[in-house]
Amino acid sequence: MAGTIRIGIGGWTFEPWRGVFYPEGLTQKKELSYAAERLTSIEINGTYYSTFKPDSWRKWRDETPEGFVFSVKASRFCTNRKELAGAAESIEKFLGQGMTELGDKLGPINWQFMGTKKFDAEDFEGFLKLLPKERDGLKLRHALEVRNQSFDCPQFIDLAGKYGCAIVYGLDDEEPGWPLIDAATADFTYARLMSSREELAAGVTDSELDGFSAQTRAWAERGDVFAYFISGAKVRNPAAAMALIERVR
Template identity: 65%
Template sequence: MTDGRTGVGIGGWTFEPWRGTFYPQGLKQKDELAYAASRLTAIEINGTYYSSFKPESFRKWADAAPDGFVFTVKASRFCTNRRVLADGGESVQRFVNQGLSELGDKLGPILWQFMATKKFDADDFGAFLALLPKAVDGVPLRHALEVRHESFRDPAFIALAKAANAAIVYADHDEYPLIEADAADFAYARLMRSMEDEPAGYAPAALDDWAAKAQAWRKRGDAFVFFISGAKARNPAAAIALIERVAK
């Protein structure tokens, strides 16, 4: 079996403290994505959680990134922040059909993030997973689930995710449950503990550990690792440091 690829990056690419630190002084804002995509191997698009975009935006983003780069896309909150998930079919279709297919082979998994107050209900969650399409406009879709309530530590949840080939996000956070389960043929991690007093966000030994994890995940398929929140100003440096390690 051939190893999968590893996509490592950050959440979004527009953040003022990155200007003059990650981004060179004087770089035009319109050129920030192209610069970020030249240094990283993946970016999680977060703006799609809050609002929809036109197909032209996705096409422009794809054109700014080199071959082999991957964009994962955070699903709309209107799909996941609801009392009855099974009622979200129209929102799911609206989200998927806004232009994601314009990313083409640069489209990575869709991230479905659930609020920390959302509890596991097997019937409702199973019905929600059935709403997730396997492709849009001929472009295959993969799905990753980030759950934030302890009730999801349930074998029934893992079984549902496995049946749908949906990855359970490896969420490294002080307050959210860490559920380690090989539910899909790819892995998705969100690392949220970068520290301001570490130049690369994480201590070298911690980055070595994350690299080992990423390489292990890659043995069974693609692995996506994103540095999100924490000391956000340090996250690009953290991603670059991890990219260097997984390339060895």
């Protein structure tokens, strides 16, 4: 049975979206609910830089419709470090801030690594061992976003599969040096599509939408899919996400 496809954007607070994606006059406190009615997922990015109180997580849960799911970008203090295997304290602080208040709206956690971080099998496995499979009765799903070509190797893919972590499919037209790995290492796929262009009303061309739609459907044959239009021409990402939602339907 095919998995569930969820498509969205990164974050929901972005001034240039006002008057383009958000209607003129919409108050900022209503932006999340407006976005969540038109998209099926959002990657929370602010968690990369800051922690939030449980009340914030509950508020986000309550402002979004049933079936909507958030993914969460992990704290940079967990991943931007020389020794990944020593990240236990940072991981606990990140996971303990209250995100389980999202309940069944908690989707995957994206652990993003800088482009300068090279693959070290022993240290990276030490990091993967620190990632819990559940918290407060909720299953946790982990995605690994690597940006150094040294990770494009069978050993890394095998490690991700051993620990049931997805490898983020990070398509960025401006970063040809990043590895583009499409491997079934988990029961879900996590894609960050960073190729939108401002001169296009939908951010991408019709033929690109056809390609993304076909690829998303293929991913769904192996499990759930979380696909985000992110970075690129950020002002166009909501339009691109909504267009892809319609194509997939």
